[in-house]
Each structure stands twice: as structure tokens, then as C-alpha cells.
């Protein structure tokens with residue numbers, strides 16, 4: 001048993017990350033606010049241990065994907081792009097247009113249902129392990145803060161100290177680095193919206209030519225800087241809608257980061273020479289009230305109070321408590337991933353009816369999504385009569401109508417396009433040089449002129465079917481109206 005933990009009163013041990021856990025009526029208060037509603041700054045001790053090592057590997061993989069994402073191309077298209085301005089979206093290299101909104105909506109439903117299924121089974125693991133907010137905050141910004149300002153105790157002391165030259169230098173260094181990183185993150189987000197090519201163009205070109213892009217660049221940088229420098233865990237507690245919803249998805253069978261109160265209580269400090277039998281006889285459990293689990297918590301809560309809305313399942317408290325258990329020679333896992341049922345009743349993880357229903361819905365949505373993606377037409381054609389034009393009669397007596405043609409090429413190759421009248425004989429001419437090639441993932445627009453003998457028309461409006469072909473293969477048939485004289489001559 002480590003001497004460093006023996007005989008030390010709780011008050012002299014690790015200070016809480018925040019002050020809020022000192023409030024006995026903790027359920028009525030935010031962990032990061034005092035009774036007057038003032039913010040209690042969270043000074044979290046650096047996490048370390050088995051879970052942290054795994055989390056670090058996952059985080060760096062995700063950070064790599066996040067920053068490389070806009071530059072990765074599949075079939076020449078971005079891996080992920082949400083160009084709201086041009087209404088073009090790219091998911092896994094597949095370009096989606098506003099016409100594909102149904103597919104996009106189903107994809108969003110798959111994403112949301114996936115999160116619900118995952119949350120029902122494994123709580124807020126997404127938040128602590130994969131959410132960009134936590135990944136960047138805990139693995140990048142907080143790590144830099146430790147490097148510049150020291151651990152939690154040193155940071156607390158620095159903040160309380162008067163403004164000396166040393167303190168100013170440290171604070172300026174930290175905030176300059178935070179601002180620079182926020183600029184990089186803001187630009188990365190912008191490249192997910194407008195595409196990396198356009199972003200590089202904004203950076204390389206005269207900024208005054210890209211007022212909107214520059215405005216968003218500055219706005220995103222300021223938002224990320226404010227978030228990572230000041231707002232931090234408050235974003236997860238107050239703003240994130242998923243954080244608010246998650247409590248409705250948890251039940252007694254959900255695996256969450258949980259304190260085994262049956263094993264840990266009654267908590268009491270470990271006195272020098274105190275044996276396990278003596279603690280049992282005194283009705284003390286394994287928790288020695290060292291508060292290491294509270295000291296490392298980035299949301300400032302005490303997990304021993306039970307599952308709380310602030311907990312992001314980051315597992316830092318598991319590592320902290322396991323280290324203590326090792327030192328006092330007790331089994332690890334006083335804080336662990338467990339369901340309430342497993343702690344209360346010793347039940348193993350159960351695949352509940354609720355999870356099965358959610359999984360069934362998720363499976364159906366995935367099937368629908370795949371069907372929609374694979375049955376999606378290669379092109380999307382709109383053929384509308386040119387605005388303001390009625391019809392014209394040629395010297396030979398034929399009737400002419402002018403149309404505006406728009407074709408979206410959803411494939412990853414350029415498509416040469418031919419148009420043919422399908423249900424009536426007549427002439428169809430593509431204006432310009434008569435050739436139409438729609439580049440991959442692009443929209444092409446042109447005018448076409450259709451001529452038909454008046455005898456073939458039915459009254460003043462005749463239904464026309466036009467086939468859209470590429471390399472001899474019909475890709476789509478569109479219908480439109482052909483306008484002629486009220487009575488045929």
C-alpha cells in the first residue's frame with residue numbers, strides 16, 4: 001500500500017476540479033456554478049492511464065481524419081463537403097444536389113438513429129471519445145495549457161497570482177497559440193463547407209475579392225477561440241442538443257461510466273496501518289475519499305454522486321481511481337463502465353427490447369438509404385419552356401418552341417448528352433455548337449429548340465416526351481408541354 005495515500009485527510013488531498021462538488025445539494029446546482037451563479041473554473045488534473053492511452057490513439061486518428069478530410073478526394077470529389085451556398089453536398093465522394101434532399105434527409109436520420117442506438121447501449125461515449133469538441137479540448141488545447149501553465153495546481157496558483165511579467169508572457173503565449181489553432185480549425189470547417197479548392201483560392205487571392213469567405217474565416221476563428229479558451233465544458237452542458245437529449249435515452253441497462261457505490265460506500269480516508277478487515281468492520285468500503293476522480297474530471301463533477309447530465313463518459317475518472325486502487329492494493333474498477341443493473345443486481349450487459357427496436361429502425365433506415373443511393377439516376381434533367389416565349393411559326397409552316405434545359409451530372413465521369421423526341425416526330429436542336437457535355441458532378445444549362453409539324457399537335461398544348469441519352473444509352477425521359485396555335489390549320 002502506498003504511504004503517500006495513507007493517513008491523509010480528504011481536504012488535504014487532490015482539490016476538486018471545480019468548487020461545485022462541495023455543495024451538498026449537488027442535484028440542484030450546476031457543477032460549474034456557485035450559489036450566486038458565478039462560473040467555477042474547472043482546473044482538471046492531467047488524465048493518465050489505460051483508458052487515456054486508448055482515447056489518445058482514437059483522438060489522434062480522428063484529428064488526422066478531421067484535418068485531412070477536406071483534401072481527400074474520392075473520384076475527384078471531396079470526402080465530405082457541405083456547400084450550402086452552392087447547394088452541393090459531397091458524402092464519401094458522392095455528390096448530392098438539392099434534388100437529392102430525400103437521400104440527404106435519410107442519411108441524417110441514419111446518423112441520428114445510430115447515435116440514439118449507441119447512446120441507449122453505451123451512454124455518452126460519443127461525447128467523451130469522438131466529439132470534435134472534446135477531442136480538440138482535451139487532447140490539444142488542454143495539453144498545450146499544461147505545457148505552458150503547468151498542471152491544475154500550478155494553473156490555479158497562476159490565475160490567483162498578481163499580474164507579473166512572467167504571468168503576462170505565459171498568458172499571452174497561451175492565447176496566441178490558442179488563437180492560431182482556432183484559425184486553423186475555423187479554416188478547416190470552412191473548407192468542409194465550401195470545399196478545399198475554394199478555400200485555397202480565398203487564401204491565395206486578394207482577400208478583398210472574397211468578402212463573404214473572409215468574414216466567415218474571421219467569425220469561425222473567433223467562435224472557436226472563445227469556445228476553447230473560455231467556454232469549454234459549458235458548450236457540452238448548455239448548448240449541445242445531444243447532451244440535453246441523452247438523458248432521455250439512458251435506462252438502467254445502459255453502460256455508462258459509473259461508481260460502484262455498493263463496493264465504495266461508506267467512503268472514508270485510509271488510515272495508516274488500517275487493514276481491509278478493520279475497514280470492513282467499521283462499515284467502510286473501498287473508496288478512500290481521495291477525490292482523484294473529481295480532480296481529473298474535465299466537467300467538474302463528482303461521479304460518486306451518480307450519473308449526471310454533465311458527464312461526457314471521458315473515462316478520466318476510471319483511470320484516476322484505478323491508479324488509486326492499485327496503490328492501496330484493491331481490485332481496479334471501483335469506477336468502471338457498467339449499467340445501474342449490473343452494479344445494483346450484478347446483471348451482465350443485456351440486449352434489451354428497446355435496443356432491439358432501435359436497431360431494427362436503424363437497419364430499415366440503412367436499407368432505405370442504400371436503396372435510394374444505388375437506384376439514384378445518373379442525371380437529373382429539367383426541361384422548361386423559355387420564360388416569356390410562346391411559339392413561332394417557321395416559313396415552312398412548322399411550329400417552334402424554345403426550352404431551357406438544365407442537366408445535373410451526378411456521376412464521377414463527364415457525360416456527352418444527346419436528346420431525342422420520343423412520342424412525336426420533329427426536330428430537336430441544342431443551341432450553340434449542338435454538342436452538350438456535362439462535366440462530372442456539375443450542372444450544365446443550355447437552350448434547345450424543338451420544331452414540330454402542326455398536324456401532329458393536339459390543340460394548343462401537346463404533351464412531349466424527350467429522352468436524354470449518353471453514349472447511346474437512355475438515362476432519363478422528361479415530359480414537357482409543346483405550345484401551338486389554338487386551332488390547328
Ligand code: SF4
Nearest residue numbers: 297311312314315317
Ligand atoms: S465523471 Fe468521469 S467520465 Fe464523466 S466527465 Fe467526469 S471524468 Fe469524465
Ligand code: SF4
Nearest residue numbers: 287288290291293321
Ligand atoms: S472513487 Fe476512487 S478516486 Fe474517487 S475518491 Fe474514491 S477512491 Fe478516490
